[in-house]
Amino acid sequence: MRSNTIQYEALAEQIESLLRDPESTIAQIKDEVTRRRLIEAGRKLSVSLERPRETLRRIGYAHLQLPLSLVGVETKLFSASASEPRPFSIAELTERAGVDKNLLKRLLRYYQATDILAQNDDDTYQSTNVTRALSNDDHANSLRWTHKITAQGALNLPSWLQTHQYSDPVGILPTAWSSVVPTDKHPYEWLADNPWALKLAQAHMRVQREGRPLFFDALDFQQRFAQNTTSETLLFVDVGGSTGPQSRVLRQRFPDLPGRVLLQDRPEVIEQAKADLAAARIEAEVYDIFTPQPIKGARTYYTRNIFHAWGDATCVEILINAKAGLTDQSVLLIDEIVLPERDTTAQGAQHDIEVMICVGGIERTKAQWENLLNSAGLKMQEVVNYDTDFEDSVIIAGLGLN
Numbered sequence: 001m002r003s004n005t006i007q008y009e010a011l012a013e014q015i016e017s018l019l020r021d022p023e024s025t026i027a028q029i030k031d032e033v034t035r036r037r038l039i040e041a042g043r044k045l046s047v048s049l050e051r052p053r054e055t056l057r058r059i060g061y062a063h064l065q066l067p068l069s070l071v072g073v074e075t076k077l078f079s080a081s082a083s084e085p086r087p088f089s090i091a092e093l094t095e096r097a098g099v100d101k102n103l104l105k106r107l108l109r110y111y112q113a114t115d116i117l118a119q120n121d122d123d124t125y126q127s128t129n130v131t132r133a134l135s136n137d138d139h140a141n142s143l144r145w146t147h148k149i150t151a152q153g154a155l156n157l158p159s160w161l162q163t164h165q166y167s168d169p170v171g172i173l174p175t176a177w178s179s180v181v182p183t184d185k186h187p188y189e190w191l192a193d194n195p196w197a198l199k200l201a202q203a204h205m206r207v208q209r210e211g212r213p214l215f216f217d218a219l220d221f222q223q224r225f226a227q228n229t230t231s232e233t234l235l236f237v238d239v240g241g242s243t244g245p246q247s248r249v250l251r252q253r254f255p256d257l258p259g260r261v262l263l264q265d266r267p268e269v270i271e272q273a274k275a276d277l278a279a280a281r282i283e284a285e286v287y288d289i290f291t292p293q294p295i296k297g298a299r300t301y302y303t304r305n306i307f308h309a310w311g312d313a314t315c316v317e318i319l320i321n322a323k324a325g326l327t328d329q330s331v332l333l334i335d336e337i338v339l340p341e342r343d344t345t346a347q348g349a350q351h352d353i354e355v356m357i358c359v360g361g362i363e364r365t366k367a368q369w370e371n372l373l374n375s376a377g378l379k380m381q382e383v384v385n386y387d388t389d390f391e392d393s394v395i396i397a398g399l400g401l402n
């Protein structure tokens with residue numbers, strides 16, 4: 001019945017007409033929900049129409065995307081072609097990228113065929129939204145991180161899981177990644193010894209958050225946690241806050257809110273970030289989450305993407321240490337993915353595998369979170385989902401149910 005009413009040829013022509021001028025298509029789609037629906041529907045339709053050999057090609061050649069993208073980044077081919085909104089000849093790109101002309105023609109053929117660059121005629125190419133996305137410094141560092149770290153572990157995952165008899169690798173060291181890197185240190189210790197990798201990791205974390213909503217968008221921080229404060233009130237303790245993206249947002253959104261904002265992290269991170277943080281009115285101190293929280297009675301203790309790096313027993317230890325700071329007036333705000341029991345998004349599931357590979361971590365469901373909190377003698381008060389694409393949520397926990 002349904003197949004009689006749908007005109008598939010007309011539908012294909014309609015989609016092709018959208019692709020003839022992608023820039024104006026993007027400009028015409030005004031709302032984010034429709035844009036996301038089109039992306040998901042297009043992706044799922046494409047997979048569901050595949051014949052077996054097409055499935056094999058999609059999966060079997062996926063490994064080329066990352067290294068080939070990195071070649072375009074490192075040669076500055078992408079940044080050169082995205083520098084101006086006009087076509088570039090192969091001769092011009094050869095000069096800018098410093099790549100042999102014959103090699104460049106082969107690379108450009110791959111980039112055109114995989115929609116990374118658009119080809120205008122035999123000899124000219126022009127940037128697209130994809131080329132522009134790959135031209136940004138943080139994005140380049142995120143690709144370098146993925147290439148050097150996550151991809152190595154991902155390629156090693158089948159044999160690593162087999163070696164571990166396919167047990168759930170939560171909290172197991174060495175991880176799939178560190179088993180291919182010459183170190184017996186925990187990945188965080190290894191990062192501390194390798195500043196080049198720490199820089200890439202921080203760029204990767206920034207990029208992952210780009211354009212995504214924040215918990216501040218779903219919760220009125222001032223209304224909920226910052227009534228009747230003075231300049232001495234400890235408003236927000238950003239535990240494992242890295243370079244302080246969230247503390248900065250708090251200061252920017254509530255510039256006149258009286259109270260202190262304090263960021264805690266490992267020594268090498270604090271050393272690198274403290275001058276910048278001070279300029280943004282954020283105090284910084286070294287604190288190890290494996291010791292009891294020395295700051296007592298702050299309004300909020302905030303952690304983002306900390307617990308997903310650790311197994312359950314370690315998380316309970318960190319929570320018990322966090323509890324040492326809490327009073328009845330305090331809450332713990334745990335900003336992490338909370339996976340649904342069914343129909344998880346690809347983004348949420350990919351993050352789970354990424355933390356498994358890199359640090360032996362796990363993204364958890366609501367029931368798993370509640371279990372962890374109860375084991376540490378804490379109560380889950382509320383879970384506020386603020387990004388359905390990534391399953392991002394903030395869990396509000398405390399000494400009691402409130």
Ligand SMILES: C[S@@+](CC[C@H](N)C(=O)[O-])C[C@H]1O[C@@H](n2cnc3c(N)ncnc32)[C@H](O)[C@@H]1O
Binds near residue numbers: 205240241303305306
């Ligand atoms: C995935 S990053 C999250 C950073 C930040 N919360 C954010 O969301 O952008 C994890 C952070 O935990 C910090 N960390 C790891 N081990 C720690 C420890 N033992 N004590 C304090 N911080 C730690 C790392 O240095 C890093 O900044």
